[in-house]
Amino acid sequence: MKNSITDPRLLQRLAEAEARLEEVDQELSRPGLSGDLDRLRALGQERADLEPVSRTAREIRRLQEEYESARKLAEESGDPEMEALAREEMEGLEERLGLLSDAARDLLVPPDPLEDRPAVVEIRAGTGGDEAGLFAGDLFRMYRRLAERKGWKVELISVSEGIPGSVKEVIFTVHGRGVYGRLRFESGVHRVQRVPQTESQGRIHTSAATVAVLPEAEEVDVQIDPSELRIDVFRSSGPGGQSVNTTDSAVRITHIPTGLVVSCQDEKSQHKNKAKALKVLRSRLLDRKIADMEAKRARERRLQVGTGDRSAKIRTYNYPQNRVTDHRIGLTLYRLEETLDGELDELISALRLAQEEEQLDAAGT
Numbered sequence: 001m002k003n004s005i006t007d008p009r010l011l012q013r014l015a016e017a018e019a020r021l022e023e024v025d026q027e028l029s030r031p032g033l034s035g036d037l038d039r040l041r042a043l044g045q046e047r048a049d050l051e052p053v054s055r056t057a058r059e060i061r062r063l064q065e066e067y068e069s070a071r072k073l074a075e076e077s078g079d080p081e082m083e084a085l086a087r088e089e090m091e092g093l094e095e096r097l098g099l100l101s102d103a104a105r106d107l108l109v110p111p112d113p114l115e116d117r118p119a120v121v122e123i124r125a126g127t128g129g130d131e132a133g134l135f136a137g138d139l140f141r142m143y144r145r146l147a148e149r150k151g152w153k154v155e156l157i158s159v160s161e162g163i164p165g166s167v168k169e170v171i172f173t174v175h176g177r178g179v180y181g182r183l184r185f186e187s188g189v190h191r192v193q194r195v196p197q198t199e200s201q202g203r204i205h206t207s208a209a210t211v212a213v214l215p216e217a218e219e220v221d222v223q224i225d226p227s228e229l230r231i232d233v234f235r236s237s238g239p240g241g242q243s244v245n246t247t248d249s250a251v252r253i254t255h256i257p258t259g260l261v262v263s264c265q266d267e268k269s270q271h272k273n274k275a276k277a278l279k280v281l282r283s284r285l286l287d288r289k290i291a292d293m294e295a296k297r298a299r300e301r302r303l304q305v306g307t308g309d310r311s312a313k314i315r316t317y318n319y320p321q322n323r324v325t326d327h328r329i330g331l332t333l334y335r336l337e338e339t340l341d342g343e344l345d346e347l348i349s350a351l352r353l354a355q356e357e358e359q360l361d362a363a364g365t
Contacts, residue, residue, distance in 0.1 A: 010101060013108050013360055014057040021050040053107045060100050067093040109359045114290075115181035118216040120283040124169045125162070126189065128207025133166030135192045135317075136209040138340055140170050143183075145342025152176030157276050158264050171280060173216060180215045185351040187213045188314030195319070204320060208313075216279065217286035224282060230254040233270060253277045260284055315347075329354045 024047050027033065033040055067090060074086035123139050125132040147154045153175040160168040174183065191208045199205065233248040250265030251273040262284070264277040316325045317336060324339045324347070325332045331350050333339065339347070 007101065009357070009360055010104060010108075011060075014053065014060065014104060017050055017053040017108065018057055021047065021054050024050065053104070056100060056104045056107060060097065060104065063093055063097050063100065067097065105356045105360065109356050112181055114215040116178055117180040118173050118175045119180040119183045120157075120171065120173050120214040120216050120280055121183065121186075122169070122171045122212040122214070123167065124210045124212075125167065126208035126210050128192075128205065130163050130166055131192075131196045131205055132207040132209055133162040133168055134196075135190075135207050136170070137165050137167040138192075139190060139209055139211065140167055140172075142340050142342055142344075143172075143174070143186075146344050147174055147176070147342075149342050150176060152179055156266055157280060158266050173279075180213070182348050182352075183213045184215075185213075185348055185355075186211050188312050191313055191316045193316065193318045193320070212287075214283040214287040215290070217282035222282045222285045222289070224255070224278070224285070228256050230256060231274070249273060251277050253281055255281055255285070258285070258288070326351065 024043055028043050070086045070089045074083045077083050121143060123136050125136040144154055155173045157171040157173060159170040162168050189208050189210055191206060193204055193206050195202055196205050232252045234250050235248055249268055249270045251270060252263040254261050260281060262277045262281045264273040267273045314326065314328055319336065322334050322336045323332060324336055326347055329350055333346065
């Protein structure tokens with residue numbers, strides 16, 4: 001964890017916020033401002049946003065002064081007992097400064113309005129044949145285990161299975177507090193290095209699967225013109241019992257302007273399948289809209305975490321070395337089994353922190 005003792009960028013942003021608060025206060029005291037209600041309202045809102053930042057900055061400075069006093073005492077006292085007490089105080093102050101730094105970042109980085117949206121997750125087997133399908137199935141189980149740990153609800157939308165235990169494609173929605181805000185970092189190419197069960201020579205194979213995490217869209221986010229949709233119905237295939245092939249309950253929706261195609265056959269009701277397919281289509285269209293905005297921002301400043309580029313290799317799961325490496329932030333964990341069992345908190349927290357720091361950098365340019 002970085003704290004304000006070692007992060008000059010954070011201190012600079014806090015100083016800028018304090019300076020801006022002084023400017024706002026000066027403008028609010030300007031005679032005649034009461035006649036401009038819109039400007040008065042805007043300045044009042046800006047002041048309300050800046051005041052907690054300024055308050056946090058003052059507290060950080062106070063703790064820094066206490067830390068510096070304790071450091072000098074530890075170095076200059078010459079009394080072992082006094083030195084031990086001073087260093088103990090320094091440890092407590094470092095912890096408090098770390099917590100305040102996190103709070104300051106939260107205040108300085110604008111909240112993501114999509115943070116608490118449900119997430120539509122799509123996993124597709126990539127290069128590697130059956131082994132890629134088995135890996136896609138492993139990723140599906142990993143996210144289900146994560147959802148169980150967090151108390152999130154998983155709703156299956158569609159699944160196309162391969163050999164036993166493998167998945168060609170699976171689409172599901174995850175519901176719960178902060179779901180999209182945490183899962184959005186999973187978008188990209190996931191790569192696995194291991195010896196397949198079918199490999200008689202013991203050679204390590206590399207396979208891949210693609211993960212897409214979309215914020216579930218609401219109707220107000222994306223307006224879909226029914227005349228731009230082509231809807232086809234067909235008989236379901238695959239698991240589901242005797243009735244699955246007896247009616248045209250499966251639905252395929254094509255969005256003609258973009259060429260996006262969504263199919264759903266998980267439900268026995270055509271109406272429910274259509275509703276689920278429309279939900280996925282709307283989320284994909286919203287995701288395109290967000291991607292366009294982030295691409296524009298990325299052209300101005302290259303963000304390594306926030307772009308969600310799904311053509312990029314983001315993580316490698318190496319079985320022989322019990323290693324998981326996230327290539328975006330250079331983080332390596334030797335906890336492969338635990339990670340695949342849904343213990344993703346350390347990875348996700350590190351990615352969120354990296355994004356916050358990039359946003360702070362971007363805000364300061």
